[in-house]
Amino acid sequence: MLKNSSVKITVIGAGPYGLSASAYLRAAGTEVQVFGEPMSFWENQMPIGMCLRSSWDASHIADPSHQFTIDAYCRDTGRKLSEPIPLDSFVEYGHWFQQKVVPNVDHRKVRRVDLLDDGFKVTLQDGDFLRSRRVVVATGIGGFTVRPEVFRSLSLEMASHSSDHRNLRKFQGKRVAVIGCGQSALESAALLREAGTGVEVIARKQYLNWVGLHPKLHRLGFISKMLYSSRDVGPAGISLLVAMPHIFRRFPRGFQNRTAYRAIRPAVAGWLKLRLQDVPITFGRQVLSAKPIDSRVHLRLSDNTERIVDHVLLATGYRVDVSRYDFLSEPLLKQLKTQEGYPVLGRGMESSAPGLHFIGKSAAWSFGPILGFVSGAEFASTEIIRGLANWN
Ligand SMILES: Cc1cc2nc3c(=O)[nH]c(=O)nc-3n(C[C@H](O)[C@H](O)[C@H](O)COP(=O)(O)OP(=O)(O)OC[C@H]3O[C@@H](n4cnc5c(N)ncnc54)[C@H](O)[C@@H]3O)c2cc1C
Numbered sequence: 001m002l003k004n005s006s007v008k009i010t011v012i013g014a015g016p017y018g019l020s021a022s023a024y025l026r027a028a029g030t031e032v033q034v035f036g037e038p039m040s041f042w043e044n045q046m047p048i049g050m051c052l053r054s055s056w057d058a059s060h061i062a063d064p065s066h067q068f069t070i071d072a073y074c075r076d077t078g079r080k081l082s083e084p085i086p087l088d089s090f091v092e093y094g095h096w097f098q099q100k101v102v103p104n105v106d107h108r109k110v111r112r113v114d115l116l117d118d119g120f121k122v123t124l125q126d127g128d129f130l131r132s133r134r135v136v137v138a139t140g141i142g143g144f145t146v147r148p149e150v151f152r153s154l155s156l157e158m159a160s161h162s163s164d165h166r167n168l169r170k171f172q173g174k175r176v177a178v179i180g181c182g183q184s185a186l187e188s189a190a191l192l193r194e195a196g197t198g199v200e201v202i203a204r205k206q207y208l209n210w211v212g213l214h215p216k217l218h219r220l221g222f223i224s225k226m227l228y229s230s231r232d233v234g235p236a237g238i239s240l241l242v243a244m245p246h247i248f249r250r251f252p253r254g255f256q257n258r259t260a261y262r263a264i265r266p267a268v269a270g271w272l273k274l275r276l277q278d279v280p281i282t283f284g285r286q287v288l289s290a291k292p293i294d295s296r297v298h299l300r301l302s303d304n305t306e307r308i309v310d311h312v313l314l315a316t317g318y319r320v321d322v323s324r325y326d327f328l329s330e331p332l333l334k335q336l337k338t339q340e341g342y343p344v345l346g347r348g349m350e351s352s353a354p355g356l357h358f359i360g361k362s363a364a365w366s367f368g369p370i371l372g373f374v375s376g377a378e379f380a381s382t383e384i385i386r387g388l389a390n391w392n
Contacts, residue, residue, distance in 0.1 A: 006131035007033045010122050012110045012327070013138030014038040014098065016061045017360040020377035021136055023063040023101040024385050033130065034105045035122075039094035041142050042087065045163040049191050051084035053183050053211075053269045054373060055218070058232030059085055061097045062378035064385075068097050084271055114329045119355060134391065136349070136357040136384065141318040141372075143325065144361075148179075148316055151290050158297050159290065159312040162188055171197045174310035177299060179287065181205045182266030185315030190275040192313075200309075201281040202301065208281070209267035211235075231375040234263030245367035245379055260369040266317075320362050332356065339365050348387020349380055357384065 009025055011018045014036035025032040052059055060069040073093045074081060081089050098105060112123040119133040142163060151159040162184045168191045178189045181203035192199040217236070218224050227236040229243035242248055242263050248256065268276075286302040290312065299307040321341035323333060337344045337352035342365030349357045349367075359380040363371040367383075370376035 006119075006133075007031050008132070009033070009134045009136060010035065010120070010130070010132035011136045011138055012036060012113075012122075013140060013360070014102070014105045014107075015041055015138065015140050015360070016094065016374045017140070017377045017380060018136075018138035019094070019098055019102050019105075020062045021138060021359055021381045021384055022105075023061075023068070023097075024381040025388075026102065027064045028385055028388060030388065033132070034102055035108055035110050035124070036105065036139070037107050037109075038098040038105055039091050041140050041163075042094065043091050044166055045142055046087055047162075047165055047168050047188060047191055048088070049168075049194075050087040050187055051269075051271070052087065052090055053084070054375065055230075055232045056081075056083050056085065057230040058373065058375040059090065061094065061374065062381055063097075063101055064381075068101055073097070084269065110327050112327050112329060113332060113356075115332050115335075115353075134355045134357065136359060137325070137328075137362065138359050139325070141320070141361045144318040144320050146316045146319050147314055148287075150287055151179075151312060151314060154290055154292060154297060154312065157311075158292055159314060162313060162315040165313075168192050168197070169195045171195065171311060174198065175308070176200075176311045176313055177202055177287075177297075177307055177309045178313045178315055179203075180266070180315035180317070181208055181268075181281075181283075182315065182317065183268055183272075184317070185266075186268045186272055186276060186279075188313060188315055189279045189281075190272055193279050194275070199279060200307070201279060202285055202287060202299075202307075203281060203283050204286050205266070206284045209265060210270050210273070211267045212270040215270070231370055231373070233370045233373050233375065234259075238263050242368050242370050245370060245376075248368040249366060256368065260364070263369045264372060318361070320364070322362065342366070347383070348390070349383050350387060357387075359384070 008031040011022050011034045022032055022034045070093055073096050109125040111125050114121040120135050122132050123129040145161045145163055172195050175198040176192055178185050178201045189199050189201045228239045231243040234242050287299050288302055289300045291298045297309050297312055322338055322343050335353040343351045343358050345351055345363055345366035349359050361372040
């Protein structure tokens with residue numbers, strides 16, 4: 001029971017960012033309360049059988065002493081992980097990290113954050129609440145799914161977002177159209193096909209962007225270090241630039257946007273290539289209409305062809321929009337300065353609402369694309385600790 005207790009910092013979210021920031025804050029001797037279901041996004045909203053796109057070195061959850069890496073997890077538990085890292089192994093690693101480093105996570109959801117004169121009132125799903133001088137929002141992208149207009153009239157049984165599924169085997173024996181051309185779309189298509197589903201990928205783009213087709217480039221010692229950062233976000237050169245968020249954010253906005261797009265544009269990991277051999281991909285087409293016919297879906301494409309499918313899987317990604325944080329009160333939202341839906345952040349990842357901080361993908365407009373990946377958590381956590389020195 002928390003009722004009416006008070007803490008210095010509340011972290012909302014127990015994914016890689018929330019856990020990492022909490023590890024840093026605890027190590028700095030700061031009183032911190034963490035809320036959220038540990039690793040829930042990875043555990044419930046990504047498909048069984050998926051593998052991480054990020055490399056081994058870019059998938060450690062950061063702690064200040066670098067003691068709780070994936071290597072340490074393997075040594076401690078005797079597990080042997082393969083690369084690409086399987087999703088279920090990463091989830092287990094995340095739970096191990098949480099139990100070792102942030103054992104006191106409160107699994108309840110935060111329902112509301114209200115402004116007080118000297119901080120915030122944080123109310124939980126069951127009505128319990130506490131006061132907090134500062135709040136760090138680390139709730140990830142789960143609330144920002146994009147569902148294109150053309151599919152809005154279809155029920156969830158007919159058209160769902162890729163994040164709605166944990167087990168794609170439920171589509172065995174059905175026909176599914178997958179919309180999109182990024183990793184999520186193509187990996188879902190491979191998993192569907194392997195589960196005995198009739199699948200077709202429909203993509204607006206004319207081709208797939210592949211990444212990691214030349215893994216040797218990452219194993220050339222000094223030469224690789226001159227081309228790529230171990231953070232593993234973006235192609236040669238760009239990878240180094242986006243790994244330095246304080247430098248990256250000084251460039252003109254147009255350059256930042258173009259570079260960020262180049263770093264994280266829809267792309268597919270090279271190791272999926274073989275598994276996609278038998279998956280039909282229709283390039284350069286848009287779905288113009290999607291209508292229910294009995295229990296199936298009729299799609300009309302931009303080349304005037306039609307498809308009848310049992311289900312449409314929208315691997316159409318996520319778009320940050322702070323107004324969709326359902327737990328931030330109206331007055332708090334009004335105080336937030338935003339750009340393109342993202343909160344504008346300064347030192348210590350602090351927003352224009354004093355004491356309210358954002359880490360993870362929401363921080364990407366201010367600090368660049370690395371903040372959308374596990375490997376950006378070290379920067380975010382270090383930045384919060386730097387801010388601590390100036391906070392009361
Ligand atoms: C299919 C897919 C594959 C990906 N693969 C990779 C990859 O290989 N490598 C990589 O680096 N990144 C990958 N990403 C990006 C990944 O989402 C982020 O790197 C990572 O999840 C960011 O961690 P996070 O802590 O910000 O958010 P999350 O992991 O989403 O954690 C959010 C946390 O907030 C909690 N929460 C949410 N709302 C509330 C609330 N109201 N109250 C309390 N708690 C709340 C949740 O329970 C959870 O604990 C992938 C994304 C997708 C969709």
